[in-house]
């Protein structure tokens with residue numbers, strides 16, 4: 099995603115009604131209007147299952163966004179003042195009740211993303227190979243009022259991927275968003291690697307996202323609305339020594355996002371990639387447990403620090419929201435300025 103000339107994102111206050119109309123047009127090209135506030139045939143606002151109704155593909159409220167648009171039209175103009183009686187500046191649109199699966203959600207960046215989405219009122223599928231870790235994340239989210247469901251699954255096993263998506267759909271009615279975040283890496287010069295390690299890297303970092311993207315697209319295309327955000331890497335944009343095959347997978351994910359973004363644009367599904375730079379997580383620590391690599395990276399990063407997991411959820415939430423309804427096929431770095439593309 100490119101920013102504006104002065105590097106700022108346009109304010110959601112200024113663009114609110116216009117972007118909401120774009121969402122109505124792009125997500126609902128036949129002009130069908132859905133009852134405002136409807137979640138789905140078989141769920142309530144807690145995301146829990148009503149077993150008396152059969153699951154139906156459902157359009158989430160903000161895919162259509164009629165209620166939000168109407169409330170904008172009726173509201174008095176925002177004056178900029180925040181004292182009592184004045185209307186509060188709204189946040190990102192369309193995240194409330196959004197049903198999103200986040201993969202690798204027991205890991206560092208994944209957990210930060212699901213915490214933010216739950217805070218925004220989303221219903222989150224916490225998918226991870228580490229089932230206990232996923233349960234622990236869900237338990238913590240529920241203690242603070244978040245709505246989440248643990249989905250233990252290995253992305254290298256196609257049948258487990260499909261079952262996890264179907265379990266989530268059975269619980270909450272459909273799936274509106276996917277964050278492809280799970281990943282794995284090991285540092286070796288390319289000449290020291292063999293087919294076995296290439297296979298593992300490709301299976302987790304490239305094939306994994308392809309499998310689950312295909313599984314959720316069936317639902318998103320049926321409801322003519324969806325958001326897919328893939329956590330790629332700056333390694334996939336500019337290369338990285340010691341990570342040749344991992345970088346190839348991440349570059350592949352960026353190219354895949356751009357291609358399916360074109361194929362599914364008229365079905366109302368957007369695809370974007372977020373590219374973290376070096377981020378202080380177990381994955382980075384595993385590349386050099388001595389910490390020397392991390393110190394060298396800090397010296398190279400203009401902002402003079404590694405990324406933190408909490409640096410990622412903002413852009414992910416934005417790309418999942420209706421404020422990003424007209425943004426697709428883009429990739430954006432979150433790297434403290436380490437990589438800059440003109």
Ligand SMILES: NC(=O)c1ccc[n+]([C@@H]2O[C@H](COP(=O)([O-])OP(=O)(O)OC[C@H]3O[C@@H](n4cnc5c(N)ncnc54)[C@H](O)[C@@H]3O)[C@@H](O)[C@H]2O)c1
Pocket residue numbers: 201202203204205206207208225226227228251252253254278279280281282302306329330331332373374375376377378379380381382
């Ligand atoms: N940390 C960094 O410096 C950095 C930089 C660029 C990109 N990234 C990307 O960010 C994403 C998150 O990484 P992180 O740093 O939080 O790592 P992490 O190791 O903390 O989390 C990764 C999670 O993915 C899960 N996972 C791995 N293989 C899986 C599989 N087959 N099926 C299901 N889940 C699986 C792990 O169990 C783990 O919970 C990854 O895609 C990674 O490539 C990280």
